[in-house]
Amino acid sequence: MFGKNAQPPIKSLIAQGSRIEGNLRFTEGLRVDGEVFGDLRANPDQPSILVISEEAVVEGAIDADHVIINGSVKGPVNARELLELQPRARIEGDVSYKALEMHQGAVISGQLKPMLDGEEKPLLKLAAKQLLA
Template sequence: MFSRKKQPPIKSLIAQGTRIEGDVHFAEGMRIDGEVVGDIRAGSEQPSILVISETARVEGAVHADHVIVNGQVVGPVHAAELLELQPKAKITGNVHYKALEMHQGAVIAGQMCPVAVLVEEKPPLKLASNGQ
């Protein structure tokens, strides 16, 4: 779904020194450098990316297609496509992901739950016979 070239644009920023108390809903892309106490959820109409920077702290559930963490999250993280944990990431809570990229130094204190990928059941193969 995501290539390095076609990520959604980051249109929203919660700057360092800013604290938001309450749930946050966003579309396409968001970067957090400050603090959020509440759930963060991307809209489902289009692909989404959420960047939680080294200076950021989130207390609440996180939901987006592509989640990049280099700060602190206290709560569950749900990445519908890709979860990237950079070296200073610290997550206290369960993580749910389709694909995971974890750098040395990142910490998860919780369960790692890969999202089940539905695989189409294929019909059994029939061996070719020699006609006997």
């Protein structure tokens, strides 16, 4: 869905030290460095990206096209296109995805549910450390 240059811009930020209580709908891109106690849902009618940084805590459902997690999430995660789990990602909840990239160290406590288009197999990629020569 996204080429390297075609990703939507991140236009909104929940800064470290901020706390949101309640559901949030967003368009295009959102980065969370603080705490969110509620659902984070992207507009399904346009491409979206959600970044949960290493310091971030989210307690609620997540729904976006491209989801990058390196913090803590308690709740279901739905990545309509790509889910990237960075080394410090911690998820307590079921995860659905079309494509998954998981780095060593990421932890999921829940079920993995690939979203299949017909008989298509889900794309799984284990992100390995590159060896230096």
